[in-house]
Amino acid sequence: MLVDxxxxxxxxxxxxxxxxxxxxxxxPIISVAIGALTNFVLKGSETxxxxxxxxxxxxxxxxxxxxxxxxxxxVQAAAGLANPLxxxxxxIGAATLYAGDYRWETWRxxxxxxxxxxxxxxxxxxxxxxxxxxxxxxxxxxVIENLIxxxxxxxxxxxxxxxxxxxxxxxxxxxxWLRILQFAMMGMLAAVVTRSLLAAxxxxxxxxxxxxxxxxxxxxxxxxxxxxxxxxLNPGAATDAIQAAIAGGERAAALPDGLLLKAWxxxxxxTLVPLAGALAWFRxxxxxxx
Amino acid sequence: MxxxxxxxxxxxxxxxxxxxxxxxxxxxxxxxxxxxxxxxxGKSTLFRILLGLIRPTDGTATIxxxxxxxxxxxxxxxxxxxxxxxxxxxxxxxxxxWLALEHGIAGTADIPYWLERVGLSEAADRKVRGFxxxxxxxxxxxxxxxxxxxxxxxxxxxxxxxPPGIQEMRALIRSLANDDGLTVVLASHQLLEVQRxxxxxxxxxxxxxxxxxxxxxLTAVGERLRLSAGPVDQVLAVLGARGxxxxxxVLADIPRTExxxxxxxxxxxxxxxxxxxxxxxxxxxxxxxETGAVQAPETIHAG
Numbered sequence: 001m002l003v004d005x006x007x008x009x010x011x012x013x014x015x016x017x018x019x020x021x022x023x024x025x026x027x028p029i030i031s032v033a034i035g036a037l038t039n040f041v042l043k044g045s046e047t048x049x050x051x052x053x054x055x056x057x058x059x060x061x062x063x064x065x066x067x068x069x070x071x072x073x074x075v076q077a078a079a080g081l082a083n084p085l086x087x088x089x090x091x092i093g094a095a096t097l098y099a100g101d102y103r104w105e106t107w108r109x110x111x112x113x114x115x116x117x118x119x120x121x122x123x124x125x126x127x128x129x130x131x132x133x134x135x136x137x138x139x140x141x142x143v144i145e146n147l148i149x150x151x152x153x154x155x156x157x158x159x160x161x162x163x164x165x166x167x168x169x170x171x172x173x174x175x176x177w178l179r180i181l182q183f184a185m186m187g188m189l190a191a192v193v194t195r196s197l198l199a200a201x202x203x204x205x206x207x208x209x210x211x212x213x214x215x216x217x218x219x220x221x222x223x224x225x226x227x228x229x230x231x232x233l234n235p236g237a238a239t240d241a242i243q244a245a246i247a248g249g250e251r252a253a254a255l256p257d258g259l260l261l262k263a264w265x266x267x268x269x270x271t272l273v274p275l276a277g278a279l280a281w282f283r284x285x286x287x288x289x290x
Numbered sequence: 291m292x293x294x295x296x297x298x299x300x301x302x303x304x305x306x307x308x309x310x311x312x313x314x315x316x317x318x319x320x321x322x323x324x325x326x327x328x329x330x331x332g333k334s335t336l337f338r339i340l341l342g343l344i345r346p347t348d349g350t351a352t353i354x355x356x357x358x359x360x361x362x363x364x365x366x367x368x369x370x371x372x373x374x375x376x377x378x379x380x381x382x383x384x385x386x387x388w389l390a391l392e393h394g395i396a397g398t399a400d401i402p403y404w405l406e407r408v409g410l411s412e413a414a415d416r417k418v419r420g421f422x423x424x425x426x427x428x429x430x431x432x433x434x435x436x437x438x439x440x441x442x443x444x445x446x447x448x449x450x451x452x453p454p455g456i457q458e459m460r461a462l463i464r465s466l467a468n469d470d471g472l473t474v475v476l477a478s479h480q481l482l483e484v485q486r487x488x489x490x491x492x493x494x495x496x497x498x499x500x501x502x503x504x505x506x507x508l509t510a511v512g513e514r515l516r517l518s519a520g521p522v523d524q525v526l527a528v529l530g531a532r533g534x535x536x537x538x539x540v541l542a543d544i545p546r547t548e549x550x551x552x553x554x555x556x557x558x559x560x561x562x563x564x565x566x567x568x569x570x571x572x573x574x575x576x577x578x579x580e581t582g583a584v585q586a587p588e589t590i591h592a593g
Contacts, residue, residue: 001394008391016379104375109433112341112364113392286344 005114005122013097013126023093024134027085028141035145039152046153068150070143071161075169077142079243081135081176087183088205090134094127094184095200098191107287120282124181124188124275131180135173164248171246178267179239183208185274192278192285211236231262235270238263292319294441294473295340299349301497302335309335311497312349317490322467322474324484324505326573327494328581333477334372336494337445341369354441365393368434369443373426373450378419382410382429385418386436393437404432409458423450431462442466444476448483456480460487485509485573495581509570515542515549518565519556528552528559541569 013019042049049055101107110119150157161169183204191200214233224230231238241263244251295317302310310332317323325333338344339351342359356363376385386401405414408428413421418429427450434442447463448456464487466472478484484491485505493501501508518539519525525540526533529552532543544552546568556563 004392004394008388011384011391012377012380012388015384016377018379100377104377106376108338108341108343108369108371109374109376109389110392111343112367112369113361113389113437115361284345288338288344 001114002118002121002125005118006125008110008114009097009122009126010129013093013130016096019093019096023090023130024137027089027134028137030085031138031141032144032148035141036148036152039149043152066156067158068146068153068155070146070157070159071165073142073146074139074161075165075172077139078169078172078176079247081138081173082179082239084208086134086138087180087208090127090131090180091183091187091201091204093130094187095191095197097123097127097130098188099195099197099200102191102195103197111287116283117279120188120192120279124185127184127188128177128181131177131184135176135180168246168248172243175239175243175246178271182235182267182271182274185271185278189274189278189281192282208236226256226259226262228262231259231266232269235266238266238270242267293317293352294319294355295351295353295475297336297340297349297351300336300339300346300351301348302332302339302344303347308497310339310346310349313494313497313499315492315499315502317473317475317492319473320467320471321489322463322476322487324488324491325475325477325494326481326484326491326577327477330496331494331581332497333494334445335497337369337371337443337477340443341367341371343371365437366439367441367443368437368439369445370427370430370434370447371443371445373423373446374430374433375426376418376429379417381415381417382421382425382432383414385429386432389433390436395437400436400438404435407435408432408462409455424452424455427451427459428455431459435466439472441473441475444474446478447476448478448480456483463487481572481574481577491573493577493580500580501576505573508576509572511571513546513568513570515544515552516540516565516567516569517542517556517563519561519563521561524559524561525556528556528561539565 101110114122147157149155186204186207187200190203191197194200194203211234214230218227218230218233219225225234225237231241241255241259244255245260246252293316295315297313297315300310300313300315301308309330313332313336315336325336327333335344339346340353340358342364351358352363354363354366358364380388382405383401386404387398390396390398390401402411402414405411408431410425410428410432413425418426421429427447431444431447434444444463448459451459460483463474463476467474467489476484476488488505490504491502491508492499516536516539517525522535522538522540526535529540529542529544534541534543542552549566549568553563553566
C-alpha cells in the first residue's frame with residue numbers, strides 16, 4: 001500500500017541526519033547568520049548612513065521606521081520561499097531519496113514488498129513534506145531574522161495579518177511549494193532514467209538556469225514573452241505571473257490578457273509530465289546491474 | 291507435490307548473451323532447494339526474474355502460484371540477492387524496521403527475535419556501514435524473514451562468512467525448513483554445503499536445466515559400500531568381481547539391500563571390520579560432469 005511505502009520512506013529519511021541537516025537546517029541557519037550580520041553592520045553605520053543626503057527616501061524610511069510588522073515580513077518571506085538556495089538544498093535531500101536505492105542497490109530489497117508506483121510516489125510524498133518543512137524552517141528563520149533586526153534597531157514589533165494578507169501568504173506558500181515540487185519531479189525523472197544521484201541533483205538545476213535564458217532567443221525569433229511557446233518553455237516566468245496575480249494590485253493589473261491560463265498550463269505540464277515520465281520509466285525498468 | 295516456483299520456457303537475453311535459455315523448472319513446496327551452476331549459468335538472472343527485478347525476454351514464471359511481479363504473491367516471499375547493501379546511516383535494527391514498514395508491518399516485536407536468530411543481537415544498534423560481509427549476509431537473511439514469508443530465496447547466503455558462520459547459517463537454513471515450515475531456495479557455489487543442507491537441487495548450465503532431483507537420489511547413483519576391513523585379500527575373495535581395492539579399504543559394488551548379508555558373510559569368513567559406510571557420487575562430481583567445468587585436482591574427493 002502507498003501508506004506503507006510513505007511510512008517506510010519517511011522513517012528512512014528521519015534517520016538520515018546528513019540529508020536532513022543540508023535540506024532543512026543549513027539555509028535557514030545561513031540566512032539568519034547573514035541577516036544578523038547585515039543588521040549589525042547597518043547599525044554600525046547607521047549614523048553615517050542617515051547623514052547621507054543622497055539616500056533614497058524608502059531606504060531612509062526602512063531604517064528609521066519605528067514599527068516592524070511581522071505579518072508583513074512573513075508575507076514577504078513567503079513570496080521568496082522557492083529561492084535558488086532553498087531549491088538547491090531541498091534537491092540535495094530529494095536526490096538522496098530518489099537515487100539512494102540505485103546507489104545502495106536496495107531496490108531489490110523493497111521492490112518485492114510494494115508496487116513500483118507506490119514506491120516512487122512515496123518518495124515524492126516524502127519530498128513534498130521535506131519541501132514543506134524546509135519552507136517552514138525558512139519562515140522561522142525569517143521571524144528570527146526580523147526579531148534580531150527589531151532588537152538591533154530598537155524597533156517596536158507588531159503583527160497584523162488581514163484576511164487579504166493571509167490569502168497572499170497562503171497563495172505564496174502554495175506556489176513556492178509547487179515550484180519546488182516541479183524541480184523535485186524533474187529530479188525524480190533524472191534519477192530514474194540515469195540511476196545517478198548527481199543527475200537527480202543537477203539536471204533540474206540546469207533546467208532551472210536554462211529557463212532564464214529562453215526569453216531572449218525566443219524574442220529574437222519573434223516569440224513574445226506572453227506567447228504560448230514562451231510561457232510553456234519558461235515555467236519560472238509562468239510562476240512569476242501567477243505570483244503577480246496572487247499579489248494583486250498594479251502587478252496583477254499589468255498582466256497581459258490570457259497569460260494566467262497559459263501560466264497555469266505551463267506550471268501544470270512541468271509538474272506532471274516529469275512525474276508521469278518517471279513512473280512510466282520505472283514501471284518497465286530492469287532493476288539489476290546488467 | 292505443490293510447486294512454489296514454476297518456470298516455463300524462461301528466456302532472458304542481454305544483447306547477444308542468453309542468460310537464460312528456455313528454462314523449465316518446477317520447485318516443490320517444503321524443504322531446501324539448491325540451484326547450482328557455474329558463473330553465468332543463469333542463477334541470479336532466474337532469481338531476479340522471480341522477484342520481479344527484471345523482465346524475461348520470453349517465457350513465463352509463477353511464484354507462490356501467482357504471476358511474477360504480483361505484489362500479493364510476492365509478499366509471501368522473502369529474498370536476499372547477492373551480498374545485500376543498506377543505507378549506511380541505518381543500524382541493523384533500523385534496517386529491519388524500515389523493511390517491515392515497507393511491508394506494512396507496523397509492530398517491532400519480531401525484530402529482536404530475528405536479530406537473535408541470525409546472531410546479530412549484539413550488533414543490533416550498530417550502523418551497518420561498519421558491518422563485515424558476513425554480518426551483511428546475516429542481516430540480509432533477517433530482512434528476508436521479517437515479513438514471515440512462506441518462501442525464502444537466498445543467493446549465496448554463506449558468501450563471505452567464516453567457517454563457524456557458515457555452520458550457523460547452514461543450521462539456520464535447515465531450521466527454517468524443518469521448524470518453521472518454510473521453503474528455502476538457495477543458490478551457492480559451495481557444493482559440499484549444498485549437499486549437506488539441500489533436499490533437492492537443480493543444476494543450471496548456460497541458462498538451461500541440465501539435472502534436477504533429490505540430493506539423496508542423485509548421489510545414490512553409483513553408491514558403493516566402503517569397507518575398512520582386513521585382511522583385504524579375504525574381503526576381496528568374498529566379494530569376487532564386485533569388490534575393488536581402494537587403498538587400505540575395499541569398495542563393494544552392491545545394492546544397499548545386500549549390505550547386511552555381506553557384513554554377515556564377511557564376519558563368518560573371519561574378516562575383522564573396523565568401518566563400513568556407504569559412499570556415493572558426490573554433488574561436486576555430478577556438477578562437474580553436468581556442467582563440463584574443469585575440476586581442480588584438489589577438489590576431487592570420494593565423498
